[in-house]
Amino acid sequence: MTQIKAKYLKDYLSPAFTITHLDLSFDLAGPNTQVTAKSQVVRHDDEQTTLVLDGDSMKLISVKINGAEVNYTQGETTLTIEADLNAFELEIVNQLDPEANSSLEGLYMSDGAYCTQCEAEGFRRITYFLDRPDVLAIYSVRIEADKVAFPYLLSNGNFMDQGDLEGGRHFVQWQDPFPKPAYLFALVAGDFDLLEDEFITRSKRPVKLQVFVDKGNLHKSHHAMASLKKSMAWDESRFDLEYDLDIYMIVAVDFFNMGAMENKGLNVFNTKYVLADIDSATDDDYHGIEAVVGHEYFHNWTGNRVTCRDWFQLSLKEGLTVFRDQEFSSDLGSRAVNRIHAIKVIKNQQFAEDSGPMAHPIRPESVIEMNNFYTVTVYNKGAEVIRMMHTLLGESGFQAGMKLYFERHDGQAVTCDDFTAAMQDASSVDLSQFILWYSQSGTPIVSVKERYDEQKAQYSLLIEQFTPATADQTEKAALHIPFDLELISPNGDSMLTEVLNVKSASEEFVFDNIAHKPTPSLLQNFSAPVKLDFDYSVEQLVHLMRFASSEVARWEASVALFSQSIWANVENLNAKQAMHVDLRLTDAYRGILLSESLDPALVAEILTFPSVSALIEQVSSVELDILATARDFVIEELASACEDELLTRYRELVNIDSSAARSLKNACLLLLQRVSDQHQDHAKLQYELAVNMTDSLGALQALNGAESALRSELMADYETKWLETPLVMDKWLTLQATLGADTCLERLEALTEHASFSFSNPNRVRSLVGAFAAANLVQFHRHDGKGYDFLTDTIIKLNKLNPQVAARLITPLIQFKKFDIHRQNLMKASLARILALPELSSDLYEKVSKALDC
Numbered sequence: 001m002t003q004i005k006a007k008y009l010k011d012y013l014s015p016a017f018t019i020t021h022l023d024l025s026f027d028l029a030g031p032n033t034q035v036t037a038k039s040q041v042v043r044h045d046d047e048q049t050t051l052v053l054d055g056d057s058m059k060l061i062s063v064k065i066n067g068a069e070v071n072y073t074q075g076e077t078t079l080t081i082e083a084d085l086n087a088f089e090l091e092i093v094n095q096l097d098p099e100a101n102s103s104l105e106g107l108y109m110s111d112g113a114y115c116t117q118c119e120a121e122g123f124r125r126i127t128y129f130l131d132r133p134d135v136l137a138i139y140s141v142r143i144e145a146d147k148v149a150f151p152y153l154l155s156n157g158n159f160m161d162q163g164d165l166e167g168g169r170h171f172v173q174w175q176d177p178f179p180k181p182a183y184l185f186a187l188v189a190g191d192f193d194l195l196e197d198e199f200i201t202r203s204k205r206p207v208k209l210q211v212f213v214d215k216g217n218l219h220k221s222h223h224a225m226a227s228l229k230k231s232m233a234w235d236e237s238r239f240d241l242e243y244d245l246d247i248y249m250i251v252a253v254d255f256f257n258m259g260a261m262e263n264k265g266l267n268v269f270n271t272k273y274v275l276a277d278i279d280s281a282t283d284d285d286y287h288g289i290e291a292v293v294g295h296e297y298f299h300n301w302t303g304n305r306v307t308c309r310d311w312f313q314l315s316l317k318e319g320l321t322v323f324r325d326q327e328f329s330s331d332l333g334s335r336a337v338n339r340i341h342a343i344k345v346i347k348n349q350q351f352a353e354d355s356g357p358m359a360h361p362i363r364p365e366s367v368i369e370m371n372n373f374y375t376v377t378v379y380n381k382g383a384e385v386i387r388m389m390h391t392l393l394g395e396s397g398f399q400a401g402m403k404l405y406f407e408r409h410d411g412q413a414v415t416c417d418d419f420t421a422a423m424q425d426a427s428s429v430d431l432s433q434f435i436l437w438y439s440q441s442g443t444p445i446v447s448v449k450e451r452y453d454e455q456k457a458q459y460s461l462l463i464e465q466f467t468p469a470t471a472d473q474t475e476k477a478a479l480h481i482p483f484d485l486e487l488i489s490p491n492g493d494s495m496l497t498e499v500l501n502v503k504s505a506s507e508e509f510v511f512d513n514i515a516h517k518p519t520p521s522l523l524q525n526f527s528a529p530v531k532l533d534f535d536y537s538v539e540q541l542v543h544l545m546r547f548a549s550s551e552v553a554r555w556e557a558s559v560a561l562f563s564q565s566i567w568a569n570v571e572n573l574n575a576k577q578a579m580h581v582d583l584r585l586t587d588a589y590r591g592i593l594l595s596e597s598l599d600p601a602l603v604a605e606i607l608t609f610p611s612v613s614a615l616i617e618q619v620s621s622v623e624l625d626i627l628a629t630a631r632d633f634v635i636e637e638l639a640s641a642c643e644d645e646l647l648t649r650y651r652e653l654v655n656i657d658s659s660a661a662r663s664l665k666n667a668c669l670l671l672l673q674r675v676s677d678q679h680q681d682h683a684k685l686q687y688e689l690a691v692n693m694t695d696s697l698g699a700l701q702a703l704n705g706a707e708s709a710l711r712s713e714l715m716a717d718y719e720t721k722w723l724e725t726p727l728v729m730d731k732w733l734t735l736q737a738t739l740g741a742d743t744c745l746e747r748l749e750a751l752t753e754h755a756s757f758s759f760s761n762p763n764r765v766r767s768l769v770g771a772f773a774a775a776n777l778v779q780f781h782r783h784d785g786k787g788y789d790f791l792t793d794t795i796i797k798l799n800k801l802n803p804q805v806a807a808r809l810i811t812p813l814i815q816f817k818k819f820d821i822h823r824q825n826l827m828k829a830s831l832a833r834i835l836a837l838p839e840l841s842s843d844l845y846e847k848v849s850k851a852l853d854c
Contacts (some may be wrong), residue, residue, distance in 0.1 A: 027144050214254070484525055487520055
């Protein structure tokens with residue numbers, strides 16, 4: 001195996017050479033595809049005469065400087081040229097085989113179409129180049145291909161020219177007037193259905209909008225187009241940002257490692273986040289498409305016009321843009337529900353990353369494989385850091401900071417420090433301590449103790465913060481934590497709301513003129529990504545569920561109340577005592593179900609109880625089987641106690657056509673299946689009468705807790721109906737992967753041979769193998785280790801085929817420390833088997849080696 005080395009932020013050096021203009025010519029001809037790259041190179045360092053370019057997996061044909069052949073040294077992933085000139089034209093010709101490129105990085109084939117993925121370091125698979133984000137060039141691109149097979153030839157920027165060539169071929173010329181790094185380059189060539197529209201910017205400039213989809217899917221592209229137009233209008237109204245090219249294109253491809261890519265003017269999307277109609281897509285799919293289309297569009301400014309100096313600064317664009325897409329979704333829909341979804345990602349996934357071997361700050365200090373750092377820490381915790389900054393500055397201060405950021409850095413590659421400096425300078429808010437969030441990893445634990453002095457009418461909170469050591473850092477400093485607080489009176493009135501600035505390891509906050517002892521709503525709206533430690537009583541949590549002014553706080557209280565019951569019953573099982581559920585818990589949930597004022601979507605969130613994996617993140621270690629037993633018991637007791645209310649709400653919602661009503665209806669149906677098999681008739685009838693995928697899938701999910709004749713019947717019907725529709729079959733594969741039955745694993749092994757499954761397609765792999773390992777914890781963590789073997793065998797298969805997907809699948813396997821010694825040993829043995837592979841990818845090596853070293 002080639003020696004794999006880490007790169008360090010501290011070693012960053014600005015480039016000795018840069019490239020100002022790049023003329024690319026593509027002769028697309030299958031395995032004989034030829035790329036000619038003419039770069040205008042400028043030397044910045046007079047003492048540096050050696051130009052080292054990045055390159056991988058291509059056949060080099062020729063290298064010229066100013067038209068003359070030159071000597072060069074070709075390494076495994078580099079091309080070294082001696083160039084004692086201040087400015088020159090470098091021409092490189094190389095040959096590619098896109099059809100053989102299963103990594104889906106660089107230029108590859110997806111269902112007969114050419115497409116590219118260059119972020120983070122895929123451009124070096126297209127041509128030798130300075131493949132780093134701080135080299136910004138103006139690109140001109142000429143594409144030639146067979147006109148019948150590839151009528152659409154697309155690239156970044158504005159359309160310039162087109163024409164016919166000999167032999168039934170044609171060409172199209174594109175130019176992007178805005179300097180960009182190589183990772184934003186895109187090319188697509190294929191035969192598609194096309195949806196066209198137009199957006200008129202606030203300055204009255206028309207922009208052509210185009211969405212390209214596979215033949216026969218045009219009717220599924222309208223929601224993506226509508227989402228794009230909403231995104232463009234929202235960015236103008238909320239952030240004062242206008243689109244800057246003549247055309248904006250989206251292309252949907254089925255073979256794609258990520259969700260989508262923000263290439264300037266030509267976004268390449270996974271079909272999952274473009275295609276939707278009411279028959280084949282759920283409400284969640286519709287929301288997901290809107291959010292992802294928004295996210296990629298918002299990158300036009302936060303990522304494209306201002307980009308990253310180096311890849312350690314990835315959260316500069318991703319954390320900020322996730323925050324922007326969350327605000328977009330919240331402004332268009334339910335702010336509370338969107339916030340709850342964001343919180344779940346942090347608590348269920350990011351906290352796990354913090355406590356595992358891949359712990360890192362939102363700005364990492366070192367990386368081996370950059371693809372491994374497209375993480376929930378960089379993206380979602382990064383967004384939480386931006387959200388905290390927004391809390392500290394307020395909307396007007398934050399917008400002033402954004403404006404200054406663009407004024408200073410438009411057209412540049414910059415750092416996270418440049419962003420925080422703009423925010424601080426525009427608002428005059430001191431962020432000197434706050435910026436530690438960028439460099440410190442781990443999840444702070446914030447412990448709170450209350451005290452009430454009735455005679456003085458004084459209430460106080462002692463707030464202490466502590467961040468445990470992580471795999472990458474042992475020493476931790478106190479952080480600046482915005483701590484949102486509401487004090488609620490005994491009769492349910494709001495007595496005080498305030499955002500506290502917690503900056504020290506221990507601080508006391510005193511509140512005067514508090515006539516009665518309040519119930520505190522702490523860390524409202526999850527104002528910081530921390531773990532809250534406060535000894536809430538059952539009465540306090542029930543009070544918060546009823547009276548907190550924040551809907552998110554009501555949901556948080558329900559999670560805490562449910563979790564308390566789980567852990568109490570875990571203790572009962574450990575003590576070999578009978579399990580039971582407090583009547584106050586069932587009364588609280590019954591009250592939620594009977595409420596006529598609460599948003600049905602919020603009620604659905606409250607009835608969607610924390611998963612086993614979410615509960616695991618609340619403790620340092622766990623007996624998985626005991627936890628799963630306790631969780632099942634509490635849910636079944638709650639469902640039984642609230643059976644009448646669940647059935648009443650379900651029947652009330654059956655004919656209401658709204659996503660909120662459907663979400664609550666399906667939550668009720670799922671719980672009713674926990675009560676009795678007699679309720680299977682409701683699931684059967686819902687499936688048979690469904691006029692949308694949300695209700696069809698909701699019925700199947702309700703039956704997915706255990707094997708039954710009805711489940712088998714409906715799953716077979718679904719398979720027959722949707723066998724030729726890959727994205728819809730992905731849902732079927734996930735249902736099979738998450739079946740709560742001991743036969744699940746044997747079915748998965750058989751399903752790898754199913755007509756709908758392919759190891760070469762990331763969507764299929766994630767739907768089956770990824771869903772099993774991440775969401776079916778009891779079956780994945782079987783005592784016999786067969787769940788680990790199944791995942792390990794898949795990862796070994798994908799190591800050469802698609803290392804990125806393999807590395808993302810391995811996450812559940814490296815997070816072994818919270819489980820019992822038997823399971824830990826089995827998981828370590830699986831990791832050792834992977835580490836012993838003779839040609840292990842750097843993607844997998846980084847994660848496996850760190851896990852085994854922990």
